[in-house]
Amino acid sequence: MRVGDPFPQRIVCLTEEPTEVLYALGEERRIVGISGFTVRPPRARREKPKVSAFTSAKTDAILELEPDLVIGFSDIQADIARDLIKAGIEVWISNHRSVAGILGYIRRLGAMVGASAKAERYAGEAEAHIAAVEA
Template identity: 60%
Template sequence: MSRLPQRIVCLTTETVEVLYALGEQDRIVGISGYTVRPPEARKEKPKVFAFTTGDIDKILAVEPDLVLTFSDLQSEISRDLIKAGVPVYALNMRSVEDILAMIETVGRLVGAEAKACALVAELEAQIEATRAQAAARIARTGRRPRVYFEEWDEPLISGIRWASELIEIAGGEDVFAEQARSPLAKDRRPTPEDVIAAAPDVIIGSWCGKHFRPERVAARPGWEGIPAVNSGRMHEIKSAVILTPGPVAISEGLPKLLEIFDF
């Protein structure tokens, strides 16, 4: 008799993405309402929770033998599920390396370690290929663009660690790379004056849950002199791509960054 989990609830989209990629989607019996990848998951799987809010009884009703959660943001539901006798595995991806480790961990949890390692190897190969392409561009142009990544606009929040690392892999220089290492959004709040002083060549907007509005960025007092604003190099990467700490951040986020920096 298999002791591997057969009825898994995934409370964030990245573990859903991984289980589908490993061909283990039949184990999923419940997902978060914020799941976006893969698209078919939203049609096939019952939505049993939001992200930080919801009814624990909906989760318990699908009789999970494992619930996958994410970070301290879901600590309360993790606690309540544990009290209810449900096994919980809390993941906490903050870096590119963490994303790759998460894929391997999920693979081990469901007995698909070989497939998980193969997926990680593909993503690692893409990372190295992107580094090589970026290095060739830098050698050709002599330029590594300075990048301001904006995760939120009111208040300003700069990019989280894995986004900052992806910028570096694609040949850019995150102007707030030091702040990106903090897991707390409150530590990633540059002032408008900080951004002006950083003088980024490129601005990337990924406003979680709403469309990036470059015209609003350009209209901020004093920002007209920022090189990125002056040249119109303000780009959106959807938060569902770059701010999801799963395979998509690498498989789709990196190519988009590489394209943006090729000017």
């Protein structure tokens, strides 16, 4: 993290979800690496280096990006997380399994990058869309 800025500046996203959310929040400048499975938003594949698959990652390539945060999902990525933590990298692994969990994830990720208000709006829009579909 940069001096004077308490939020991560160099994030590696091991899965598509954090990439999609950070772009939606206008925080894509913080992303320095993404999953090879990322398809949303399409421009992310053109703009960011691909450093992981879902169950594997190029640890050396991730370390070369000098991330101050790596974001992953599920115990399936536990080995990747372990290797990065041993290398001194901060890692956040979430394990959301429901719509409520996903909405909470959006809000937490927004808070982690100093974009709580944007994340609240984005999650609120998703909740409204879900409610409209269910109506």
